[in-house]
Amino acid sequence: MLDADFFRRWMTATAAAVDREAERLTALDSPIGDADHGSNLQRGFTAVAATLGKDAPDTPGAVLTLAGRQLISTVGGASGPLYGTLLRRTGKALGEAAEVSEEQLQEALRAGVEGVMTLGGAAPGDKTMIDALVPAVDALGDGFAAARAAADEGARATIPLQARKGRASYLGERSIGHQDPGATSAALLIAALDVASGVRGE
Ligand code: ADP
Ligand code: MG
Secondary structure (H helix, E strand, O other): OOEEEHHHHHHHHHHHHHHHHHHHHHHHHHOOOOHHHHHHHHHHHHHHHHHHHOOOOOHHHHHHHHHHHHHHOOOOOOOOOHHHHHHHHHHHHHOOOOOEHHHHHHHHHHHHHHHHHHHHOOOOOOOOOOOHHHHHEEEEEEEHHHOOOOHHHHOOOOOOOOOOOOHHHHHHHHOOOOOHHHHHHHHHHHHHHHHHHOOOOO
């Protein structure tokens, strides 16, 4: 079972990964965006980690709801409300239980990803974070390492796609040949689940 401490570790592992990869995320956002994805998420997840260090909610749902609210209020770019919605919806779906199963997390994340699709209007194949999140949630039934591998594969699979949502879509065919920054950061978020589970190191 996964308790509030697991969810705090998930968020702090995400913050550490975003810190480490911020330059790469911003570099990916340079040819098909406005070169701010790394700094946007760094600001957001630094605030999330600080908030969770001060105020430690005692249920999984409350940890994710607080983290999502923090992202929405600190990240200016499109990714802030989208990741904020992902975490808030997932947290809401987890309810008030003190511990949740991996199956419950999978179903809650599915609800969170659906919330992102509703808010942003993106479907799989549109070259967004959805392309890493959907296969990750599908693979979560096979464990965190499987979800991590599926998210990485989903992020790499955005390279040949033409962007149909977000800033990159303004480039039309010129968006082809670049990995989507949001799909790349979504893979970091999913990898952090595996890190938090302690099965594998960073
Ligand atoms: P901005 O585009 O406002 O500068 P960021 O650079 O932080 O915001 O985030 C860009 C990422 O957000 C994209 O790489 C993409 O994955 C994701 N994104 C943008 N628009 C959407 C959308 N409508 N639905 C899902 N994801 C989106
Ligand atoms: Mg950007």
